[in-house]
Amino acid sequence: MASSPRNVLALLWLSCTTALVAPRHGIRPAKQALHANEDAISDFCIGTNAFWKGLILPVVKNYADVKPKGSADCDDFFSVVTAAPETPGIPRPVWLTIAASVPTGLIWYGWYKYSVEEELFQYELKTEGRVTGCGGYGTLFPFVFAVIIGGPLALVGFPGGDAILEAAGLWILLGQVNLYRRVNECFPEGEKPLHAWWALLPPPLDVVVGLRQVHSLSEYWKAERGLPAGGDKVAEEWFPFISAPRFTLKEFARTPSMWFWFTRDWDDLDVPLLED
Numbered sequence: 001m002a003s004s005p006r007n008v009l010a011l012l013w014l015s016c017t018t019a020l021v022a023p024r025h026g027i028r029p030a031k032q033a034l035h036a037n038e039d040a041i042s043d044f045c046i047g048t049n050a051f052w053k054g055l056i057l058p059v060v061k062n063y064a065d066v067k068p069k070g071s072a073d074c075d076d077f078f079s080v081v082t083a084a085p086e087t088p089g090i091p092r093p094v095w096l097t098i099a100a101s102v103p104t105g106l107i108w109y110g111w112y113k114y115s116v117e118e119e120l121f122q123y124e125l126k127t128e129g130r131v132t133g134c135g136g137y138g139t140l141f142p143f144v145f146a147v148i149i150g151g152p153l154a155l156v157g158f159p160g161g162d163a164i165l166e167a168a169g170l171w172i173l174l175g176q177v178n179l180y181r182r183v184n185e186c187f188p189e190g191e192k193p194l195h196a197w198w199a200l201l202p203p204p205l206d207v208v209v210g211l212r213q214v215h216s217l218s219e220y221w222k223a224e225r226g227l228p229a230g231g232d233k234v235a236e237e238w239f240p241f242i243s244a245p246r247f248t249l250k251e252f253a254r255t256p257s258m259w260f261w262f263t264r265d266w267d268d269l270d271v272p273l274l275e276d
Contacts, residue, residue: 042130049121049138055145056137064114064136066122069225081108085136087126088224089119093232094215094242114140116217117175120182133182139175143168173199176210183213186220193246205249211235211242237261250274 053061064084072083072090081100083090092112101109118136125131133139146168153161180196187193193216198209215235222229235242241258252258254274256266 038130038132041132045121045131045134045138046125048142049135051138052141052145053137056141064118066118074225074227083115085115085118085122087119087122089116089123089217089221091218091221091225091227092116092214093218093235094211095232095234097214098234110140110144112214117179119221120179124182132185133178134175139172143172143175146171180209180213183217183220187216191245195246195248208241208252211239215242240264248276250276 056064066085066087067083069086069088071086073079074091077096077099080090080092080096092115097109097112101107101112114136116136117133117139121131121133121135121138124133146164150161150164150168154165155161176199177196180194180199184192184194184196193212194209199206201209215232218232219229230236232243238261239259240261241247241252244258247255247258251274254269254271256263256269
């Protein structure tokens with residue numbers, strides 16, 4: 001199937017190995033191989049998005065498809081949380097994401113995940129002519145369908161049920177790592193906010209990078225829309241690590257001033273083990 005995690009890993013392996021091998025054959029073949037890999041990954045992602053989009057009911061697609069900029073009122077909470085994706089994307093600050101996700105038991109976060117993936121997908125396609133992610137349809141719906149099918153099968157002990165759930169978890173995890181990488185690509189060198197591999201870390205560190213992704217992408221879309229930056233007290237005042245420049249794990253551990261609003265005045269910890 002187009003959405004097989006094995007296919008994704010194969011494409012990632014192909015792009016990495018080409019980067020290592022290509023220099024032996026000169027600059028031009030290396031560039032040609034790089035473009036070939038980029039085209040292959042883009043074709044795979046576009047095909048995966050189209051395949052899963054084709055399985056969705058028309059009434060759902062009509063609501064969920066990307067709309068033009070300005071279809072939603074970015075200053076109205078309920079307009080933003082019920083809005084379809086737009087391009088450029090809708091700024092969704094951390095405070096709004098938490099306020100909509102927690103009361104709904106993270107159900108709204110699923111809509112957030114779909115929306116930001118589809119916005120980046122369509123924005124990449126529009127501005128660059130190729131994509132590096134599978135979009136909202138190609139990222140979220142394979143996971144949803146796999147859980148719907150694999151969950152009941154695993155509960156009754158049917159062979160393959162657990163494997164389907166494991167594949168669903170792998171798929172969404174790979175998608176999250178890739179999302180962080182793509183958000184980084186929105187920023188120039190020296191200003192990239194995320195360590196994409198932190199998605200693989202256990203809680204709460206995976207939550208740390210997840211919140212930073214929400215804030216960074218929101219600020220990027222503000223800039224693309226010509227809106228003023230900042231204004232998210234949750235990210236900038238209550239939990240300073242969310243809006244801080246990129247830091248290492250050791251730096252985070254030894255710098256209490258980044259943790260919470262009530263630790264902002266604490267001195268750095270003088271622990272040799274935590275030195276970079």
